[in-house]
Every structure is written in structure tokens, then in C-alpha cells.
Amino acid sequence: MSEPVPEILRKSMLLSGLSEANRAHVLKDALRRSYGAGETVFLQGEPARAVFIVLSGAVKLVRMTPSGAEAVVAIIGRGRSFAEAMVLRRTPYPVTAEAITACTLLQIDGTRLRQFLVENPEFAIDLLASTFVHLQGLVEQVEKLKAHSGVQRLAEFLAGLAEAEAGGCAVELPYSKRLIAGHLGMQPESLSRAFAKLRESGVESEGNRVLIADLEALRAVAAGER
Structure with missing residues (x-):
């Protein structure tokens, strides 16, 4: 990513705790990708090779049940990131990501991100906190569904x-x-x-x-x- 870092990335939970130099390092090979409404970003079961940040629009994360039904796991809006945990664990994506509206995503290479985490323990802690916040949100969502x-x-x-x-x-x-x-x-x-x-x-x-x-x-x- 050669152009100046947009303000939305500076404020994103994934990158907000980084210095300008470290943020630039993480984003060095990041790519902007545009999707039309209904287009697939990645499929459930594919190898997790990248983390994404929503620059505009919205993305839904869905999981197909054994019966073939579609369960909406999360809706990701502007400024939020997704797929961090899968990339760090090097496991397949457990959900399918699909654009709800026309959207632009920033795609961050997973290998570069893992390398940066090894070299910068403080960023690793920040990313762990980000993942916890996302998990807490899912717990609250389940609680609301039940209660x-x-x-x-x-x-x-x-x-x-x-x-x-x-x-x-x-x-x-x-x-x-x-x-x-x-x-x-x-x-x-x-x-x-x-x-x-x-x-x-x-x-x-x-x-x-x-x-x-x-x-x-x-x-x-x-x-x-x-």
C-alpha cells in the first residue's frame, strides 16, 4: 500500500495501537480490493491467507450448517477487521465472507502479519485484545438470542x-x-x-x-x- 494511510485505518482496532512506522510496515504489501454486492471474499474451508479491514460498505460472515441452511455469524462494517484468528492459527476460514453492498476491503498478507507479531510482542498483545473484544461481542450476541x-x-x-x-x-x-x-x-x-x-x-x-x-x-x- 503505497499511498498515505487513510484515517479509518489509523482508528481501526487492528492498527490503532501502532506507530506510524510499524503501521506502514504491516501495510507495505496490503492490497485494496473492491467487491460488488453479493460477491464472495472467501469461502468456508479455504486456507486463511489474509486479514481484511472494511474501508467502505459491509460484509457478512456466514456459516453453512450440515442441513444446508445459512447462519449469519456476523456483519462487519466500516473500520472493522476480520479473519485475524484464522490467519494466526493457520487454519481454514470457518465461515464464508460475502459483500452485502458494494464495498472496498484492505487485504493484509497473513505471512507478513505473523512475522510482524513475532518481532513485536506488544502488537501481539494488542491483537489478542482485539480478538477478545470480537469474541466478547459474539458472546453478547448469543446471550441476546437466548434471553x-x-x-x-x-x-x-x-x-x-x-x-x-x-x-x-x-x-x-x-x-x-x-x-x-x-x-x-x-x-x-x-x-x-x-x-x-x-x-x-x-x-x-x-x-x-x-x-x-x-x-x-x-x-x-x-x-x-x-
Whole structure:
């Protein structure tokens, strides 16, 4: 990567703790890759040879179950990285990565990254912390799937899209309702019922646009207070 390091990379969890010189070393042979919506970044079972950082757009990580169903493991947005653990362990990718929208990714060579870790123990500790944060996020996701109803999960998801702190607002769904359903651990028909239930709390869905009458009321639903 010969051009100046974008600000989004300076702030990414993977690289934010590095000095300018070390960051440049890690990114020396990094490549920008563009993908169209629906394009595959890598397939489940392929050797893990690179780590990726999302520069724009979004990527979903999915795992195919023995029955052939697709389970959405995570949705990776701008500034986040993925595939670190597999590259460090030199194991195959346990998931398939697919572009949700048109996106640009930075691809970092796994061999260079491992070599840098050996030479820089402090960076290894930072990367371990990054991996722990990701694992903690997955644990919280599983907890929500078990402890929260579908309506609560949807309410929290919608509230998280809002830029306002209170009052009414409109939000745009970042991807299809089918994918949102998978991300929330629901069937599409269950998501439709959850949207219908949220009408009682002032939420109206018009295609990919959602009107929220009262954010505080929506957050109360997410917390199980209503």
C-alpha cells in the first residue's frame, strides 16, 4: 500500500495501537480490493491467507450448517477487521465472507502479519485484545438470542441505527430484511411479525425506511420494560 494511510485505518482496532512506522510496515504489501454486492471474499474451508479491514460498505460472515441452511455469524462494517484468528492459527476460514453492498476491503498478507507479531510482542498483545473484544461481542450476541425476544432484538437493532438521542426520527435499513432476520436469529416471517408488533410502540416500516415516533419508547421495548 503505497499511498498515505487513510484515517479509518489509523482508528481501526487492528492498527490503532501502532506507530506510524510499524503501521506502514504491516501495510507495505496490503492490497485494496473492491467487491460488488453479493460477491464472495472467501469461502468456508479455504486456507486463511489474509486479514481484511472494511474501508467502505459491509460484509457478512456466514456459516453453512450440515442441513444446508445459512447462519449469519456476523456483519462487519466500516473500520472493522476480520479473519485475524484464522490467519494466526493457520487454519481454514470457518465461515464464508460475502459483500452485502458494494464495498472496498484492505487485504493484509497473513505471512507478513505473523512475522510482524513475532518481532513485536506488544502488537501481539494488542491483537489478542482485539480478538477478545470480537469474541466478547459474539458472546453478547448469543446471550441476546437466548434471553431476548424477537421484538426486543429488532427494537434494539432499530434504535442502534438512529443518530438522534430522543424524540422521533427516520432510519434506513442498511441491508435487506432477510439478512436482518438472519443477523437477529429470526426467520423472515418472524421478523415481519416483530415489525407488526412494534407498531404499538410507534414504529412504521415503509420498505427500507423505518419511521420511529419515540426513540425512548423503542429503547424501553428493547430493554423489556414495555
